[in-house]
Amino acid sequence: MLSNQDNELLTRVGPGTAMGELLRRYWMPIAAVTEFEKETVRPLRLLGEDLVLYKDQAGTFGLVDRHCAHRRADLSYGFVEECGLRCNYHGWLYDEKGRCLEQPYEDTAAPQARFKDKIHIN
Numbered sequence: 001m002l003s004n005q006d007n008e009l010l011t012r013v014g015p016g017t018a019m020g021e022l023l024r025r026y027w028m029p030i031a032a033v034t035e036f037e038k039e040t041v042r043p044l045r046l047l048g049e050d051l052v053l054y055k056d057q058a059g060t061f062g063l064v065d066r067h068c069a070h071r072r073a074d075l076s077y078g079f080v081e082e083c084g085l086r087c088n089y090h091g092w093l094y095d096e097k098g099r100c101l102e103q104p105y106e107d108t109a110a111p112q113a114r115f116k117d118k119i120h121i122n
């Protein structure tokens with residue numbers, strides 16, 4: 001029988017936990033490629049994290065945080081584009097690595113600020 005401490009150690013898999021860090025070192029199947037022939041965006045919960053898996057129009061798969069870095073809108077309602085996933089709320093565009101590529105308002109109002117370069121979702 002496991003102690004409560006051992007049970008916690010083995011069953012907690014979120015980011016920053018010992019078991020979570022171990023499991024994140026291994027590949028694990030999370031969806032089949034054929035599942036993305038009709039739907040291109042899918043919300044999922046994996047290792048205690050809410051994520052969104054998508055396939056953009058170029059055929060690249062991305063697995064990123066479910067919530068937009070701007071106002072935490074649910075990116076599973078986002079729009080798949082040629083290169084990435086666009087938030088349906090204010091239109092920030094993310095690539096498969098979670099980098100912000102476009103911010104429609106900020107790119108128009110203050111393009112020299114390049115605020116998008118500071119934005120990243122996991």
Ligand code: FES
Pocket residue numbers: 068069070071072073087088089090091092
């Ligand atoms: S909430 Fe996503 S761009 Fe504003």
